[in-house]
Amino acid sequence: MEPTGQRVQRMFSSIAHRYDLLNHLLSLGIDRSWRRKAVAGLPAVRSGFYLDVATGAADVALEISRRLPEAGRIVGIDFSFPMLRRGKEKVARSGRGNFIRLLYGDALHLPFADSVFDGITIAFGLRNLTDPLRGVQEMARVLKPGGRLAILEFATPSRSWLRSLYLFYFLRLLPWVGGCISGNPQAYRYLPESVLHFPEREALGGLFKEAGLEYVTYRNLTGGIAVLYSGSKPGDQQ
């Protein structure tokens, strides 16, 4: 099933009220450690400027502000107002509102000048873009030379026993639980379908290289259920 921008926007807006609960429930809370690992790979720059694309309910933006307390500013961008509203509530509760700004915007047309961010993250968002290569190119464009891009995305485990177990969970159980709790069964059928059709590991790493990034690496998390990709923009960190 190909994502179309408006369909994806409507889908996330419709599940925003249950998004966090389902995220933590369906991943048994492991998603928190994945986000921590993604942020741990960003360069720590004093008074740096960080961007979290497809920020949703702002978990990664909040993690950046916790992990990199010396970070100057963090911007989260998303094109779903209901998701951003949840994020803004969480940022306000965290007391980090002076450091984090959440903005409405499209990942495929980032409203920033070239080469402004020290580190950029996108967690479980790339797969939802109608043009993932363009998304990576946009993030590469706004990254400073020497800055690092970290992408978290779901994948399927490579070990066959784990893969079979996981696919049973992912294709049968998760859509049912997700559908019941969110009230949008379609959204939780879309999740496994989109993951199974999305490039993973070397293939996704290829997009980084096509976008001109270097030192591209990927690392399996939790047996390969999620993968952390990263790459740097050529040039020296200033």
Ligand SMILES: C[S@@+](CC[C@H](N)C(=O)[O-])C[C@H]1O[C@@H](n2cnc3c(N)ncnc32)[C@H](O)[C@@H]1O
């Ligand atoms: C699965 S959620 C991930 C949210 C968050 N990053 C996290 O780790 O929980 C995907 C998010 O991507 C956003 N999104 C999808 N396509 C987008 C686009 N073209 N521009 C901006 N946001 C987009 C959706 O609105 C949604 O909030």
